[in-house]
Amino acid sequence: MKRTLAFGGLVATAGLLAAGLAAPAQATGDVATAPLSSTGVAAESVAAFWLSEHAANLIAATPYNAETKVVAKHVSKGGPAPDSKPGVVPAIGDEKKAVAKSKxxxxxxxxxxxxxxxxxxxVGTKEKPRYEAVNPHWCTATSVQSQYKNLVATAGSCVYDTESNKSTLNYWVFVPGYYQGKTPFGVYVGKQAFTHYDFDVYEDADRNYAFVTVYNGVKLAGDGRSYELSATEVPEAEYMANLKNYPTRLAGVEIKDGKTHYYVWKFADTGALGANVGGQGLAYNQKVGKPVFVFGYPSGSHPDGNHAYSGQTLKWTYGKTFAVQAPEIKGEELVGTKSSFTGEGALGSAWLVNYNNGRRVGYLNGVTIGVSDTDSNNRYDTSFSPYFDGELAGVYNAAKNLWSGSIA
Structure with a gap:
């Protein structure tokens, strides 16, 4: 039996008729939520896991590919339909601005x-531990509007572990602008995850989306190796408590002047996510057929072996949306767009309507959950996403006003 939670209307917007989008409507939805890192110390251990040793675990990660390559068919009639009135939430900094056109x-x-x-x-020693990630992977995601500028949107399968049927994926962080181990705006540790009950329980592709609140960004102090710059000394009792519960937070042990000194990694706060990179707006219950930009980090090869994308840099495609079905992943009300993105790495890519190139913001109206070769020429030609309706708005509404704060 489903559990149903009702939510109120979304934030009222201003100046949006110029963007060709309607005002927000009331939404209800079935929401599943789970903690990722519920305490600051736990979040610090996650950040240290990825940032220590010059971000070796970030660099070693490979693209995630959970059921992204599937057979999908273009639906010429019918398809997704709005379940209430169209609605939007403006992007950060765009709350009272009209959207202008740019080429x-x-x-x-x-x-x-x-x-x-x-x-x-x-893989290090007891005195100088070095924690190596087991099966590190990555997806694409984007920052979206929220009260505290701390919300990330991506595919549900990039947050909820459908591969092993665990609750959520472990050691979850968001790195905007990531490139070859560089974290220009810091690392944002996930605090709380939200998705639709039907995805959490039934793995329903029509609800394969998620929103995650994140703590303020952090960076490792100093160069990532020096105790003096990158670590802080703590009492032996605190070190031993971390050894039991949060070992990746430990920087190591050093003997100086005949005494044993204990260190944990030290971080600097880089600020709220949305304050650093902005946040996309949100659009739901929109007409199928709108032009959309898709931004993501595709990687891997096409079926014919062509290795089109490295996954190292952000790429984009552009096209109109159309109705798609993918029954093998329980996708009956999906939308697609023509795209050459391969599935690996592109999972979670942001679909933006009414994208303004000057301000680099638009309205999130989809996230990539799969790719397909619809004309059987051994090249992926279509990306697809859940249709964003009032159920999506209900999940967003459950997450958008929650505080997370700093861990540094």
Missing amino acids: NVNLPKTTGKVFFADGFKN
């Missing part, structure tokens, strides 16, 4: 990679 395509700062792993192992 140049400037990539959004809001998009980046989410990283997660199955666990870790100590």
Whole structure:
């Protein structure tokens, strides 16, 4: 039996008729939620896991590919339909501005990679531990509007572990603007995850989306190796408590002047996500057929072996949406767009309607959950997303006003 939670209307917007989008409506939805890192110390251990040793675990991560390559068919009639009136939430900084047109395509700062792993192992020593990630992977995600500028949107399968049927993926972080180990705006540790009950329980592709609140960004102090710059000394009792519960937070042990000194990694706060990179707006119950930009980090090869994308840089495609079905993943009300993105790495890519190239913001209206070769020529030609309706708005509404704060 489903559990049903009702939510109120979304934030009222201003100046949006110029964007061709309607005002928001009331929404209800079935929401599933789960903690990722519920305490600051736990979040610090997650950040240290990815940032220590010059971000070695970030660099070692490979693209995630959970059921992205499937058979999909274009639906000429019918397809997704609004379940209530169309609605929008404006992008950060765009609350009272009209959207102007521009011909140049400037990539959004809001998009980046989410990283997660199955666990870790100590490949160092007891005195100088070095924790190596087990099966580190990444997806694409984007920052979206929220009260505290702390919300990330991506595919549900980039947050909820459908592969092993665990609750959520482990050691979850968002890195906007990531490139070859560089974290220009810091690392944002996930705090709380939200998705639709039907995806959490039934793995329903029509509800394969998620919103995650994140703590303020952090960066490792100093160069990532020096105790003096990157670590802080703590009492032996605190070190031993971390050894039991949060070992990746430990920087190591050093003997100086005949005494044993204990260190944990030290971080600097880089600020709220939306304050640093902005946040996309949100649009739901929109007509199928709108033009959409898709921004993501595709990687991997087409079926014919062509390795079109490296996954190292942000890419984009552009096209109109159309109705799609993918029954093998329970996708009956999906939308697609013509795109050459391969599935690996592109999972979670942001679909933006009414994208303004000057401000690099638009309205999130989809997230990539799969790709398909619809004309059987051994090249992926279509990306697809859940249709964003009032159920999606209900999940967003459950997450958008929650505080997370700083861990540094």
